[in-house]
Every structure is written in C-alpha cells, then in structure tokens.
Amino acid sequence: xxxxxxxxxxxxxxxxxxxxxxxxxxxxxxxxxxxxxxxxxxxxxxxxxxxxxxxxxxxxxxxxxxxxxxxxxxxxxxxxxxxxxxxxxxxxxxxxxxxxxxxxxxxxxxxxxxxxxxxxxxxxxxxxxxxxxxxxxxxxxxxxxxxxxxxxxxxxxxxxxxxxxxxxxxxxxxxxxxxxxxxxxxxxxxxxxxxxxxxxxxxxxxxxxxxxxxxxxxxxxxxxxxxxxxxxxxxxxxxxxxxxxxxxxxxxxxxxxxxxxxxxxxxxxxxxxxxxxxxxxxxxxxxxxxxxxxxxxxxxxxxxxxxxxxxxxxxxxxxxxxxxxxxxxxxxxxxxxxxxxxxxxxxxxxxxxxxxxxxxxxxxxxxxxxxxxxxxxxxxxxxxxxxxxxxxxxxxxxxxxxxxxxxxxxxxxxxxxxxxxxxxxxxxxxxxxxxxxxxxxxxxxxxxxxxxxxxxxxxxxxxxxxxxxxxxxxxxxxxxxxxxxxxxxxxxxxxxxxxxxxxxxxxxxxxxxxxxxxxxxxxxxxxxxxxxxxxxxxxxxxxxxxxxxxxxxxxxx
Amino acid sequence: xxxxxxxxxxxxxxxxxxxxxxxxxxxxxxxxxxxxxxxxxxxxxxxxxxxxxxxxxxxxxxxxxxxxxxxxxxxxxxxxxxxxxxxxxxxxxxxxxxxxxxxxxxxxxxxxxxxxxxxxxxxxxxxxxxxxxxx
Numbered sequence: 181x182x183x184x185x186x187x188x189x190x191x192x193x194x195x196x197x198x199x200x201x202x203x204x205x206x207x208x209x210x211x212x213x214x215x216x217x218x219x220x221x222x223x224x225x226x227x228x229x230x231x232x233x234x235x236x237x238x239x240x241x242x243x244x245x246x247x248x249x250x251x252x253x254x255x256x257x258x259x260x261x262x263x264x265x266x267x268x269x270x271x272x273x274x275x276x277x278x279x280x281x282x283x284x285x286x287x288x289x290x291x292x293x294x295x296x297x298x299x300x301x302x303x304x305x306x307x308x309x310x311x312x313x314x315x316x317x318x319x320x321x322x323x324x325x326x327x328x329x330x331x332x333x334x335x336x337x338x339x340x341x342x343x344x345x346x347x348x349x350x351x352x353x354x355x356x357x358x359x360x361x362x363x364x365x366x367x368x369x370x371x372x373x374x375x376x377x378x379x380x381x382x383x384x385x386x387x388x389x390x391x392x393x394x395x396x397x398x399x400x401x402x403x404x405x406x407x408x409x410x411x412x413x414x415x416x417x418x419x420x421x422x423x424x425x426x427x428x429x430x431x432x433x434x435x436x437x438x439x440x441x442x443x444x445x446x447x448x449x450x451x452x453x454x455x456x457x458x459x460x461x462x463x464x465x466x467x468x469x470x471x472x473x474x475x476x477x478x479x480x481x482x483x484x485x486x487x488x489x490x491x492x493x494x495x496x497x498x499x500x501x502x503x504x505x506x507x508x509x510x511x512x513x514x515x516x517x518x519x520x521x522x523x524x525x526x527x528x529x530x531x532x533x534x535x536x537x538x539x540x541x542x543x544x545x546x547x548x549x550x551x552x553x554x555x556x557x558x559x560x561x562x563x564x565x566x567x568x569x570x571x572x573x574x575x576x577x578x579x580x581x582x583x584x585x586x587x588x589x590x591x592x593x594x595x596x597x598x599x600x601x602x603x604x605x606x607x608x609x610x611x612x613x614x615x616x617x618x619x620x621x622x623x624x625x626x627x628x629x630x631x632x633x634x635x636x637x638x639x640x641x642x643x644x645x646x647x648x649x650x651x652x653x654x655x656x657x658x659x660x661x662x663x664x665x666x667x668x669x670x671x672x673x674x675x676x677x678x679x680x681x682x683x684x685x686x687x688x689x690x691x692x693x694x695x696x697x698x699x700x701x702x703x704x705x706x707x708x709x710x711x712x713x714x715x716x717x718x719x720x721x722x723x724x725x726x727x728x729x730x731x732x733x734x735x736x737x
Numbered sequence: 738x739x740x741x742x743x744x745x746x747x748x749x750x751x752x753x754x755x756x757x758x759x760x761x762x763x764x765x766x767x768x769x770x771x772x773x774x775x776x777x778x779x780x781x782x783x784x785x786x787x788x789x790x791x792x793x794x795x796x797x798x799x800x801x802x803x804x805x806x807x808x809x810x811x812x813x814x815x816x817x818x819x820x821x822x823x824x825x826x827x828x829x830x831x832x833x834x835x836x837x838x839x840x841x842x843x844x845x846x847x848x849x850x851x852x853x854x855x856x857x858x859x860x861x862x863x864x865x866x867x868x869x870x871x872x
Contacts, residue, residue, distance in 0.1 A: 387755020
C-alpha cells in the first residue's frame with residue numbers, strides 16, 4: 181500500500197509527538213471510548229496515493245503542534261491536559277470577589293479571570309463623580325494595591341494563572357499584580373496569566389477606552405518590552421474578537437477584524453524596535469462561541485491557520501511559537517435569553533462544545549441567569565460543571581481535532597479564512613486598523629450584521645426558542661445577585677483610608693516622574709510599578725496620563 | 738408643540754457601559770419607522786443626556802443600560818428633567834434590568850422598561866400609540 185502521507189506522519193511522531201508525550205504524558209482514561217474501543221491521538225486521511233492530495237493536506241491542515249496549526253497548537257491537545265477552566269468573575273469589592281474565587285478553585289476551576297467594574301476599567305477611582313452607581317456592578321472595584329492584596333488573599337500567585345480583563349489601564353493592573361506577587365514572595369518571572377490589553381477593539385466594540393490610539397499603542401508596546409524581560413510567562417495581550425462578535429458581527433468578521441487588530445499591534449511593536457520572535461509568542465487571542473456549533477469549529481481552525489500565515493509571511497516570524505494562535509473562549513452572552521432561563525444551560529453546553537472541538541486553550545462558560553444580572557453562585561457552579569462534563573464524560577477530548585476531514589467543516593474553514601482575509605485586505609487598503617476605525621469601517625460592518633440578525637428574529641425568519649417560538653407564560657424570575665449600597669460605601673472608605681495612611685510625598689514624586697516620562701519616549705512600566713507600590717490609585721495614575729495623552733471621543737451618526 | 742412635525746426621539750447610553758448593540762438597533766429601527774432619532778453615543782452622563790434632550794426639543798428619551806447601574810442613573814435623569822421643567826418628555830428604558838427594579842423605575846416616570854427579548858413590534862406600537870395621542 182502506498183501512502184504518500186506516511187513519511188510525514190512518521191516524522192511528526194518522532195519529532196513532535198514523542199517529545200510532547202515525554203513532557204506531558206497522555207492520560208489513560210482518554211485513550212478508549214466509553215465502550216472500550218481504543219482511541220488514537222490523531223486520525224488522518226487513509227491511503228493517500230496522490231502526491232498532490234498529500235501536499236494539499238500538508239499545506240491546509242497539517243499536524244497538530246505544527247505550522248499552520250489548523251489542527252491545534254499542541255501535538256496531543258486534551259489527551260494530555262484539558263483546557264484551563266476559567267470563569268470570568270468579579271463583583272462588589274475585593275472581599276466578596278476573593279470569596280467567589282476561592283469557591284471556584286474549590287469547585288475544580290483551574291485558572292482565575294478577573295472582571296473589573298467599569299470605573300476601574302476606565303481609570304476612575306471609586307470616589308469619582310462618574311463612578312456613581314457603577315461601583316462593583318459589572319466587576320470588582322480596584323482603586324489601589326490595598327484592594328488587589330485583598331483580592332488575592334490566600335491565593336498563592338505561583339500556583340494559579342490569572343487572566344485580567346483590563347485594557348486602557350492594563351499597565352496599572354499588571355503592575356499591581358506584580359506588586360502583590362512581590363508581597364507574597366513570588367518573583368515576577370514566575371507569574372503566569374494574561375492581560376487583555378487590546379484597546380483597538382474597545383474603539384470598535386467594547387467602549388472602555390481612555391486615550392487616543394497612538395498613546396494607547398505606545399502603552400501596549402511598553403508592556404510588551406517590559407514583560408519580555410521581567411514577566412516572561414505572562415501573555416501581554418489577548419486580542420479579542422469576543423466583543424466584536426457580541427456586538428453582532430459574523431464569524432468571518434470576528435476573525436478578520438481581530439486578526440487585523442493583531443496585525444496593528446505587531447506592526448506597532450516592530451516600529452518600536454522589538455524583535456517579533458521576542459514578543460509574538462506572548463500574544464494570545466480571545467473569541468466567542470455561538471450556538472452554530474460547526475461554524476464555530478471551522479472559525480477557530482481558520483483563525484489558527486490564517487494567523488500562522490500572517491506571522492510567517494507578513495512579519496517573517498521564525499519561531500513556531502510566534503505563529504501559534506492560542507486562544508481563550510467565552511460562550512456568547514448575547515445568545516442568552518431572559519425567557520425560560522434554564523434553556524441557557526443547553527445553549528452554553530453547545531457553545532462550550534464548539535470551543536472544545538475547535539481546540540481552545542481556556543474556556544469560560546456563561547451562567548444561565550446572565551440575561552438578567554450577574555450570576556449567582558449556584559448558576560456559576562452549573563456553568564463550571566458543564567465544562568467538567570464535556571471534559572470527563574463527552575469523549576470529545578479524547579482525540580485531537582476530531583472534526584478534521586469532515587467535508588463540511590473543512591470547506592467552511594476555507595471559506596471563513598478567505599472571507600476574513602478579504603476583510604484584512606480591505607483594512608490594509610485603508611491604511612491599517614487605526615485608519616479603518618477612524619472611518620468607522622469595522623463599526624459600520626458590525627452594526628449592519630447585527631441589524632440583519634435582529635431583523636431576522638423580529639420577522640420570525642430565525643427561531644430563538646422561548647423568545648419568538650415555543651413561548652410560555654412565566655410569572656417569576658429566578659433570584660439574581662444584587663450589589664448593595666453597602667459595598668460602595670466600604671470601597672470608598674478603604675480608598676479614603678489608604679490615601680490618609682500612605683506616604684503622600686512618595687506618591688506625588690512617583691506620579692510626577694511618571695507624567696514627565698509620558699512626555700518622553702521612556703518605557704512607562706517601571707514607573708507605573710513604582711507608583712502602584714507607593715499606593716497611588718488607578719484614577720490618579722490615569723489622570724496623569726490623561727494630562728499628557730488626552731482622551732478619545734467616540735464618533736456617532 | 739407643533740403636532741405635525743416628525744416626532745423626535747433621543748436614544749441614549751448613560752453611564753460607563755459600552756454595550757451599544759441594542760441601542761444601535763433601536764436607533765436604526767426607529768429611523769426606518771419614520772422617526773427622527775438622535776443617538777447620544779456611549780458613556781454619557783445624566784447631565785449630557787438631559788442637555789441634549791432639552792436643546793434638541795425631543796419628544797421621547799429612550800435610555801439603554803446593561804451595567805446594573807440603572808437605579809441610580811435613571812433616577813438622576815428623571816430628577817434633572819424635572820429641574821429643567823421638561824417633565825413632559827416621555828421616558829423609557831431598556832437593557833438587563835431585573836423585574837424587581839421595574840416598579841421603582843416606573844415610579845420615577847419611566848413609561849416602559851423593555852427587557853431582553855422584548856419584540857421590536859411591542860416597542861414600536863407603544864411609541865406609535867403614545868405619540869399619536871400627543872398630536
């Protein structure tokens with residue numbers, strides 16, 4: 181039997197698989213079906229006689245752990261280690277959120293994900309006039325290092341990886357995390373985690389921008405350069421399609437706009453003189469998972485392949501790690517319905533399944549009550565259990581990229597890649613993503629897709645179970661989480677106390693030095709670290725930067 | 738007020754919340770239904786919303802919030818409108834607002850509170866009826 185693929189498979193087995201298994205062995209329980217039939221690590225086309233077919237396979241699909249990474253970024257994927265189960269959580273003050281984190285870790289969660297409240301995300305202290313009514317509502321309020329110390333109390337930072345959804349003030353929160361590590365005796369190089377740090381998508385879809393694009397990109401590249409030296413295991417950016425999708429984009433738009441944002445960051449870093457293979461391995465991504473399971477699987481595969489090609493062909497990356505698109509997934513909150521909330525558990529299950537079949541590195545599953553409010557502890561537990569059931573009981577984690585070779589999934593993968601590439605080309609022609617944002621191009625495209633989708637629901641052309649079909653009369657909503665006034669008072673009291681107790685002269689000195697450096701080209705990270713260590717607040721630091729950088733204003737029609 | 742002119746609606750995002758998918762959809766749907774619509778953009782203060790409403794002489798203000806800050810911020814808008822003697826402007830709200838908060842918002846003067854899944858037809862017919870009566 182002649183099989184043209186054979187020598188390539190043998191090479192992959194000895195070069196990639198053997199080495200990988202040696203480092204992280206495959207788990208015995210993942211090598212058989214529930215009926216006892218053996219399951220291989222990887223399934224491949226059989227008896228490929230034709231050389232052209234073989235080359236086509238290698239070019240488009242290849243092997244897991246290798247360029248173009250269509251089948252995944254690790255050779256054995258979940259057979260060795262499941263994705264990180266990481267529930268996005270944060271509310272009220274650091275005390276309540278710390279308690280929720282400890283609950284989640286006890287329940288088998290494997291990583292933390294911090295949700296900050298809106299004032300923190302936009303760089304306002306809790307006593308700022310614009311923070312009124314918003315403190316602790318969509319996440320935890322963090323003003324100073326004192327809050328951050330409480331947030332991670334009894335959680336050793338050398339034992340957990342932490343993702344922080346923070347963008348415009350990402351440098352400040354990363355600095356606080358480093359400072360908390362130092363207080364716990366954990367050196368910066370041991371810290372693992374991710375900061376979102378993706379400001380471009382804030383202009384496009386999410387809205388928590390502070391500064392205009394140019395100084396924002398400078399802050400981002402400052403972080404890249406600092407982290408490569410001091411916190412080398414931290415993902416310095418999580419280029420996010422999630423919010424673009426949640427704003428109503430299609431799958432191809434999600435990938436096209438997100439990778440175009442990624443291109444802008446790589447260009448900015450190269451322009452700042454950084455070597456691509458030094459920072460690109462720490463660039464991570466974040467996507468949404470909708471309920472159209474197979475389209476989502478194709479989307480994740482297309483994203484990996486397209487990014488690998490961009491990194492190698494456009495940016496000349498040499499390291500395979502620079503070409504690897506590693507990503508976090510969150511199930512799409514906008515698909516959750518306020519009607520018949522238990523149905524959301526099923527939606528989330530399908531979305532999570534898509535993420536796992538698509539090869540995600542970490543996953544957040546939404547809670548069933550999130551169309552109503554922030555989730556209760558019980559709802560979060562079901563969401564986490566959903567991941568655990570997929571991992572341990574469904575069998576989909578037993579072999580790598582199980583849907584490869586499906587005519588439908590492969591053709592959809594090709595199509596999404598081509599459509600995303602066309603968006604990137606269009607943005608290149610406009611002069612890059614910053615220009616495209618100024619012209620409201622991605623915003624307009626997303627708005628149109630969102631309008632079309634919603635109209636289909638309104639007209640009944642698209643069925644949403646429990647909303648426009650199969651409706652029932654419901655009289656009461658389930659109990660939801662409420663954030664009390666008391667939390668706001670406690671937060672403002674603590675900030676007042678910290679301000680009274682800290683060395684005010686040291687704070688002023690640190691802030692003056694930072695502001696002066698912002699006017700130069702110096703890396704701001706070390707100075708922000710000095711300021712947070714002196715207990716300067718998020719708002720104070722951001723205000724000094726506002727003095728120099730100014731603020732961004734949204735364009736509306 | 739001139740009853741024959743096209744009715745003017747301000748759709749606003751108040752507070753720090755950036756979730757504008759619903760607001761933008763409503764803006765477009767109301768424009769397509771023949772209303773003149775002003776969209777505030779995201780991250781507006783209650784003061785900015787009320788200023789725009791008064792300056793632009795709108796008939797209706799619809800405010801969208803998904804951040805949980807509705808009780809505080811919507812109360813402030815209603816209070817400022819009273820201070821401006823603009824209590825005749827019809828107020829409504831939309832977003833992730835739990836049922837238990839709705840009576841409070843209604844008592845502040847919010848005529849309707851549309852929550853996730855509310856059909857557009859319901860929003861349009863509420864507005865059509867209200868504004869027809871006003872003619």
